[in-house]
Amino acid sequence: MLPRFWRKIKYRYDLVGSYCENCGRSFYPPRNVCPNCRRKSNIREIRFGDCGKVISYSVVHDSENTRMRKPYIVAMIKLDDGPVITSQLVCSPDEVQTGMRVRKVFRKYGEEGESGIIYYGTKFVPADSE
Amino acid sequence: MTLNAGIVSYGTHIPKYRISSDEIARIWGENAEIIKNGLGVYQKAVPDVDEDTATIAVEAAREAINRGNIHPQDIGAVYVGSESHPYVVKPTSTIVGEAISAGNDFYSADLEFACKAGTAGLQICLSMILSGMIDYGLAIGADTSQGAPGDALEYSASAGGAAYILGKRDLIAEIEDTYSFATDTPDFWRREGQPYPKHGGRFTGLPAYFRHVISAAKGLMDKSGLNPSDFDYAVFHQPNGKFPVRAAKTLGFNMERIKHGLVVPHIGNTYSGSSLIGLAAILDIAKPSERILMVSFGSGAGSDAFSITVEDGIESFRRNPSVWDKIRKGVSIDYGIYVKMRKKIRVK
Numbered sequence: 001m002l003p004r005f006w007r008k009i010k011y012r013y014d015l016v017g018s019y020c021e022n023c024g025r026s027f028y029p030p031r032n033v034c035p036n037c038r039r040k041s042n043i044r045e046i047r048f049g050d051c052g053k054v055i056s057y058s059v060v061h062d063s064e065n066t067r068m069r070k071p072y073i074v075a076m077i078k079l080d081d082g083p084v085i086t087s088q089l090v091c092s093p094d095e096v097q098t099g100m101r102v103r104k105v106f107r108k109y110g111e112e113g114e115s116g117i118i119y120y121g122t123k124f125v126p127a128d129s130e
Numbered sequence: 131m132t133l134n135a136g137i138v139s140y141g142t143h144i145p146k147y148r149i150s151s152d153e154i155a156r157i158w159g160e161n162a163e164i165i166k167n168g169l170g171v172y173q174k175a176v177p178d179v180d181e182d183t184a185t186i187a188v189e190a191a192r193e194a195i196n197r198g199n200i201h202p203q204d205i206g207a208v209y210v211g212s213e214s215h216p217y218v219v220k221p222t223s224t225i226v227g228e229a230i231s232a233g234n235d236f237y238s239a240d241l242e243f244a245c246k247a248g249t250a251g252l253q254i255c256l257s258m259i260l261s262g263m264i265d266y267g268l269a270i271g272a273d274t275s276q277g278a279p280g281d282a283l284e285y286s287a288s289a290g291g292a293a294y295i296l297g298k299r300d301l302i303a304e305i306e307d308t309y310s311f312a313t314d315t316p317d318f319w320r321r322e323g324q325p326y327p328k329h330g331g332r333f334t335g336l337p338a339y340f341r342h343v344i345s346a347a348k349g350l351m352d353k354s355g356l357n358p359s360d361f362d363y364a365v366f367h368q369p370n371g372k373f374p375v376r377a378a379k380t381l382g383f384n385m386e387r388i389k390h391g392l393v394v395p396h397i398g399n400t401y402s403g404s405s406l407i408g409l410a411a412i413l414d415i416a417k418p419s420e421r422i423l424m425v426s427f428g429s430g431a432g433s434d435a436f437s438i439t440v441e442d443g444i445e446s447f448r449r450n451p452s453v454w455d456k457i458r459k460g461v462s463i464d465y466g467i468y469v470k471m472r473k474k475i476r477v478k
Contacts, residue, residue, distance in 0.1 A: 105185075118216055120229070
């Protein structure tokens with residue numbers, strides 16, 4: 001688990017993905033090969049901008065591992081200059097709506113108990129909050 | 131005297147939740163009016179369940195980088211001062227370095243000196259810039275401070291942080307001089323493995339806070355040949371709403387010069403972030419050539435004093451959202467939500 005998370009730190013701490021210079025499609029999480037261009041792929045790493053908008057969401061009311069957080073929101077977010085990504089949206093279920101502007105924040109994903117490693121990564125909040 | 135180095139950019143993060151002193155007093159059967167009048171704290175900032183010192187430090191650092199338009203890989207040092215680092219062994223500063231994409235070529239360490247660890251980071255970055263070791267340094271003071279349930283500290287111990295990027299070019303404020311005063315004074319401490327700090331009650335006042343803050347301020351003014359009348363603003367460490375006001379009065383500063391940086395009544399004591407958030411609130415409104423005195427205080431005990439003059443660059447610097455905008459956006463919670471967020475109840 002630890003090395004698996006460590007390998008992805010760069011992509012979880014920030015919106016670092018990839019895009020194909022051949023066709024212009026962008027990917028998050030990053031891909032090594034463009035599914036369109038295949039052998040003609042010309043993949044480059046890219047850091048996407050901070051903001052996007054919600055195109056769909058679900059309110060999750062139960063989960064054994066996220067009791068402290070429930071209910072929580074999982075949203076599909078179209079980044080302004082990138083792909084659609086799935087992320088936790090930190091706000092009240094009353095606030096969320098399709099089309100709302102959101103921005104990235106750095107938050108805890110979880111931790112391996114009281115003595116284990118702490119996992120950090122990117123979540124989103126309403127763009128006008130904080 | 132002038133050091134020809136200073137602040138290139140700054141950013142802050144204040145968690146959005148607030149708990150009022152009335153609500154805490156209601157739980158513990160205390161008189162809220164006496165508490166509020168005694169402490170001068172009406173509410174405090176509370177971190178969300180997925181926020182800690184590392185996330186607060188990263189958010190403040192990212193705001194500083196975006197506002198200053200600094201390339202993260204030009205930052206040669208990252209120092210994070212806190213008394214609530216998420217790990218006892220494993221640095222917060224490397225988490226910040228990775229999250230801001232600073233690359234791998236940077237000096238870094240976590241600092242601990244109660245509430246003055248953040249300003250110690252400023253002095254370290256300043257020294258490294260003046261020596262030519264680095265071009266830009268990132269100094270952060272951030273905390274999610276601990277107060278035991280029912281303890282007087284629970285009314286004030288809050289969360290927040292500020293990040294400052296220092297350098298020699300494109301300054302928005304020059305650090306003219308700095309001076310520190312330290313003694314071995316056990317006014318407040320937390321032993322290894324203990325979840326909550328202990329403190330000396332009234333002993334935290336005269337021999338601790340006031341002796342160090344006033345000595346550091348006077349020491350700086352003596353060293354640099356300045357008087358209180360030379361400063362347009364002053365900001366002191368803010369453990370409560372009373373101490374910084376009394377220290378200002380003793381030194382000869384009126385309310386007009388400290389009120390804009392006095393954030394503690396509305397967000398509580400953000401510990402390592404305290405004087406640095408106050409300074410940010412002042413920089414939000416400061417005009418070129420105005421001079422600011424900042425004095426931090428860390429229990430144990432010591433104070434770092436800084437004389438800062440605002441440069442022309444502040445006028446084109448993006449200062450929104452301001453610290454006071456963030457303070458005003460707070461969302462109130464009750465004590466039940468507060469104990470859940472601060473993990474004061476155990477969940478299987």
